[in-house]
Amino acid sequence: MNTTISNSTLKATIKHSGAELTSLKDNQNKEYIWEGNPDFWGKHSPILFPIVGTLKNNTYTVNGKEYQLPRHGFARDMEFQLIDKTENSATFSLQSNEETLKKYPFEFELQLIYTLNESALDIQYKVINKSSDKMPFSIGAHPAIALHENFENYAFEFEKKETLKYYLLENDLISNNTKVLESTDNKVPLNYKLFENDALIFKTLESKSLTILENSKPYIKVDFEDFPSLGLWTKDQAPFICIEPWLGYSDTAENSGDLFEKEGILVLNSNQIFNSKFSIKIL
Template sequence: MNTTISNSKISASIKHSGAELFSLKNNQNKEFIWEGNPDFWGKHSPVLFPIVGTLKNNTYTINGVEYQLPRHGFARDMEFQLIEKSENRAVFSLKYTDETLKKYPFQFELQLIYTLQESTLDIEYKVINEGNTKMPFSIGAHPAIALPDAFENYSLDFEKKEILEYNLLENDLISNKTKTLETTNNLVPLNYKLFENDALIFKTLQSNSLTILENSKPYIKVAFADFPSLGIWTKENAPFICIEPWLGYSDTPENSGDLFEKEGVLVLDADQSFQAKFSIQIL
């Protein structure tokens, strides 16, 4: 099943499977989300929960007990319930099950709240700890922005002038090796060589947003003030770019395996909730 919300300027469509945004159009019916062609990458904007990235050996421990989770967790592959709907807003919910408890032994509810405001789509995450113990988790976004023109005709304009240092991935884990993204007049011109070693992972940024430029003209703005980390990714010759606000990231090779000790992890007290949002604005 799918749900669509709209206003006079834009519309957004979300799959109930994974509560995944798969369409964002302006009122001229122009599509801004990647179509999901499996020849390149068969997703559009998956939800990353309860981990972001990859665990060492896909394994973690809680109180000495081993559990396994696939890359980016399980929420993106589960069916969400639509619990609230209006013309310009939709709220989806995923609650723990007997199956999730085998992989992640915590009683949670995850809500995805999609709201349209003018030409902006706000995407809010609400994580609720329904259990009586502390709950470690990470959460992140993975929206793929469609780039209909030649890839090299796009560039990234970060909100602030800063040194854009990113960590390199080794075997899908975050290494201590870093590189600095070169800029031209504070812009990062896109080319596929940037992604030869997979995603660019920024543990911290001063910028709270970035704007994708198409032939030097503003195209899409992604704002992520609630998210300290950011991933940027595409595949060779693919006509999209993923701008990925994250709270958490892959394990480091030195990680102990204890989820509570994982670098970048959040910990939510019993009966407490956590909220964070980012936005995609059509320019």
């Protein structure tokens, strides 16, 4: 099942499975979200919860008990309920249940709130801890932006001039090896070789927005003020680029396995509500 929201500029379609954005079109019917061709990658813009990235051995512990979670958690593969809808907004909810409690022993509600605001789509995450105990979690976005021209015709433009240090993955875990993404005037030309070792993972960035340039002209801007970390990713020869605002990231090889000790983890008190928001703006 899908829900569509619209305003005078944009139309967005969200499927109830995973509350996943599958389409964002302008009033000229131009598509800005990757189509999800499984030959490259069968997703569009999944939600990453209650972890971002990969756990060591796909395993973690809470209070000494062992649990398993797949890469990026389970929310992206679950059915959400549409709980509120207006012409230009839609709110989806996922509640903990018997199935989630086996993998993640906390009672929660996760809401995704999509709102069209002129030429931008705002995506808000709301996490409610309904447990009587503290709840550790990570949350992140994974939108794939459709690229209609040759990959090399595009570039990143970071908001601020800074040293773009990113961490390399080894066996899907964060290693201690880093590289610096070379930039000129905050711009980084795209080529597939940048991603030959999988995603580029920035634990911290001064920039809180990233613009994709198409033939040196602004194409799409992603604002992520609430997110300290960022992943950038594509597949070889794929006509998309993922700009991924994160609160959390994969385990390191040295990780203890205790979820409360995981680097980058967030912790909510009982009945506490967490909010964060990012936006995709058509330029």
